[in-house]
Amino acid sequence: xxxxxxxxxxxxxxxxxxxxxxxxxxxxxxxxxxxxxxxxxxxxxxxxxxxxxxxxxxxxxxxxxxxxxxxxxxxxxxxxxxxxxxxxxxxxxxxxxxxxxxxxxxxxxxxxxxxxxxxxxxxxxxxxxxxxxxxxxxxxxxxxxxxxxxxxxxxxxxxxxxxxxxxxxxxxxxxxxxxxxxxxxxxxxxxxxxxxxxxxxxxxxxxxxxxxxxxxxxxxxxxxxxxxxxxxxxxxxxxxxxxxxxxxxxxxxxxxxxxxxxxxxxxxxxxxxxxxxxxxxxxxxxxxxxxxxxxxxxxxxxxxxxxxxxxxxxxxxxxxxxxxxxxxxxxxxxxxxxxxxxxxxxxxxxxxxxxxxxxxxxxxxxxxxxxxxxxxxxxxxxxxxxxxxxxxxxxxxxxxxxxxxxxxxxxxxxxxxxxxxxxxxxxxxxxxxxxxxxxxxxxxxxxxxxxxxxxxxxxxxxxxxxxxxxxxxxxxxxxxxxxxxxxxxxxxxxxxxxxxxxxxxxxxxxxxxxxxxxxxxxxxxxxxxxxxxxxxxxxxxxxxxxxxxxxxxxxxxxxxxxxxxxxxxxxxxxxxxxxxxxxxxxxxxxxxxxxxxxxxxxxxxxxxxxxxxxxxxxxxxxxxxxxxxxxxxxxxxxxxxxxxxxxxxxxxxxxxxxxxxxxxxxxxxxxxxxxxxxxxxxxxxxxxxxxxxxxxxxx
Numbered sequence: 195x196x197x198x199x200x201x202x203x204x205x206x207x208x209x210x211x212x213x214x215x216x217x218x219x220x221x222x223x224x225x226x227x228x229x230x231x232x233x234x235x236x237x238x239x240x241x242x243x244x245x246x247x248x249x250x251x252x253x254x255x256x257x258x259x260x261x262x263x264x265x266x267x268x269x270x271x272x273x274x275x276x277x278x279x280x281x282x283x284x285x286x287x288x289x290x291x292x293x294x295x296x297x298x299x300x301x302x303x304x305x306x307x308x309x310x311x312x313x314x315x316x317x318x319x320x321x322x323x324x325x326x327x328x329x330x331x332x333x334x335x336x337x338x339x340x341x342x343x344x345x346x347x348x349x350x351x352x353x354x355x356x357x358x359x360x361x362x363x364x365x366x367x368x369x370x371x372x373x374x375x376x377x378x379x380x381x382x383x384x385x386x387x388x389x390x391x392x393x394x395x396x397x398x399x400x401x402x403x404x405x406x407x408x409x410x411x412x413x414x415x416x417x418x419x420x421x422x423x424x425x426x427x428x429x430x431x432x433x434x435x436x437x438x439x440x441x442x443x444x445x446x447x448x449x450x451x452x453x454x455x456x457x458x459x460x461x462x463x464x465x466x467x468x469x470x471x472x473x474x475x476x477x478x479x480x481x482x483x484x485x486x487x488x489x490x491x492x493x494x495x496x497x498x499x500x501x502x503x504x505x506x507x508x509x510x511x512x513x514x515x516x517x518x519x520x521x522x523x524x525x526x527x528x529x530x531x532x533x534x535x536x537x538x539x540x541x542x543x544x545x546x547x548x549x550x551x552x553x554x555x556x557x558x559x560x561x562x563x564x565x566x567x568x569x570x571x572x573x574x575x576x577x578x579x580x581x582x583x584x585x586x587x588x589x590x591x592x593x594x595x596x597x598x599x600x601x602x603x604x605x606x607x608x609x610x611x612x613x614x615x616x617x618x619x620x621x622x623x624x625x626x627x628x629x630x631x632x633x634x635x636x637x638x639x640x641x642x643x644x645x646x647x648x649x650x651x652x653x654x655x656x657x658x659x660x661x662x663x664x665x666x667x668x669x670x671x672x673x674x675x676x677x678x679x680x681x682x683x684x685x686x687x688x689x690x691x692x693x694x695x696x697x698x699x700x701x702x703x704x705x706x707x708x709x710x711x712x713x714x715x716x717x718x719x720x721x722x723x724x725x726x727x728x729x730x731x732x733x734x735x736x737x738x739x740x741x742x743x744x745x746x747x748x749x750x751x752x753x754x755x756x757x758x759x760x761x762x763x764x765x766x767x768x769x770x771x772x773x774x775x776x777x778x779x780x781x782x783x784x785x786x787x788x789x790x791x792x793x794x795x796x797x798x799x800x801x802x803x804x805x806x807x808x809x810x811x812x813x814x815x816x817x818x819x820x821x822x823x824x825x826x827x828x829x830x831x832x833x834x835x836x837x838x839x840x841x842x843x844x845x846x847x848x849x850x851x852x853x854x855x856x857x858x859x860x861x862x863x864x865x866x867x868x869x870x871x872x873x874x875x876x877x878x879x880x881x882x883x884x885x886x887x888x889x890x891x892x893x
Contacts, residue, residue: 381628382677383653388700389679393638395535395616405778410795411802413775417527417767423449425519429497436502442495447806451483452492453764454803460748460765461797467750479804493750496757513551513584517759521582524763528579528770529612534572538620539609540736542567542580544762550755552584560744565759570609573731575738576773577766579609603630610639618642618698620733631681631697642696642729645683650693653683663687668709669721673701684725692726699725742769746796768796805836834860835875846892847873848881861887 405412427446434442458480459470469475471486484492498520509515545561546553554566566583581589589604590596596604602625610619615638626643628651634641647654656674663670668688675682684694684701688709701723708717748761772795779789790798848870851857856867857878870881870888880887 383656383674386675388675388682390698393616410798413771414799417524422523426498429500430495432500433497434495450803450806454800455480456748457800460746514582516756528577533614536573536618536732537570538733538735539570542569546755546758548753568605569736571735573735575735577770581608606630640698642699645693645695657685660691671701671723684723686723694725696725699728845874849873859887861891
């Protein structure tokens, strides 16, 4: 018989012995086993065990050997363990000299057991699991520590054995990864369809009829009204006087002109701002309001708050306190809008590379550097609410019961405060968690969104693997739901596997969509679950708003982050105004007339702001009307003023002009001639009993 000691104190079956015997030196004890390599599922059988600490003079019973080794995880029913009636197996048995010599010299039937060395003591040993694998586990620092650890593990396994039989996924004892939901890990999942129990959405009465006849300026003044312009003028004057000692002397009308000029510059782009005052390329609508130096002085002195009036505690708690009144006014306009039954939440970047509080870097965004803004919007792109990112601490005070919530859940809780009962909320994987969806269900708000793999807890073990879905081809989907059927996870394979979680949508009803195939170089038809269709239809609101702002962004170069914030939220107000106008136009006019485009909308708002609240005694035209009696010389045609100027009742007075030949009336549709001219508009209008064009023109 050949025997061997496993290398490094581990027993192994990598070397086939003649009689399949091997021994183990562990913790001062020597164990001899027999192993049948033809039946790999059967564990090794213990032959004998001796102590090596007393020159092999101490032997012990089978129960003691099995207790030390725990060879079969506590299940010793397959071994034939005899009683201690055999003196050789008795732990108190003292062998005679004859037996000691025989055991050392050996016999023809049995090879001697080699003497363990000091080098082989204190090594690792292997544990036999039910699956037949051999894994190193513990150091041989003494049998007492090993036994204590094994008894503790057996008690834990015994307590959880009943639960393991009920759960569909095995219990894992390893440490939970970052991002796993503690609440979601206790859920039991099954391969069954979703059975949602939704609350009825509380519809809100539409007020679009109240906006009948609104001009672009009326839509814009929902966000930036005259009170805000007056506040900006007062704060700018006060801060300029306190810093430089020189008054800025800016008026509310000049603030209107400044914003109008900035909006017009974003529509008509020049490489530099100075070119708008050049002789060849100047725009008179801008240059007539202020000089180039005055414009730059205003741009550097615009303030929305008086710094000395802000307490120190508010400065510490709010990093954006310098523009907070402006942000609150824009937010007030967003909160005044109707709440729809579907809303989406996403991230928005305010591009700025200079020094500013809480500047972020998101490499996957079109504008990776800037201030992060969390936005709640409709599927049409209309912003309903927003929250600037200032760290997790700023959100904790605005959310009820924030304990245990991450940043994504805190943002969802904050932005959903103004949504109505029964609203469906769509978000991307940054915000989606199982715990967040359960908290929203308690408030009767229903989440749908993509989700990260490490946030699925036990659901990912019930879903097919990525390789299995790739082998089944594009369009393959699988769904698992909780035992109560209120929450489901869907895995869909398109170009790559996509995980989505919802409490309202599952895989059914499926439809088809056209997807591009790189190999075939053509579009192919792919099956699409219902949750993917609804997510794509309702999640594009924040991206649409970003695209609208990016078309004509007021991207004037500046080192002041306050000016960058003011310009961005002015763009947001303009985009919101146009989207709301477009929605109202579709309801009222239908397809009979086309709405004005976004560029035209912005230019009309800019023109009104440049002309709004202008002095009544000023001439709106740069050219003076010169009447010439010589009919051969072509007269200069005065440009018609904007409608906002024409309808200012207290600024228009008629005057009689002594002309040899009467001038043609400028009222649309009138062919008469008159010598009556408006002193403000500088146009001739009929003022007669039977034909009062003067009144019709100004109303």
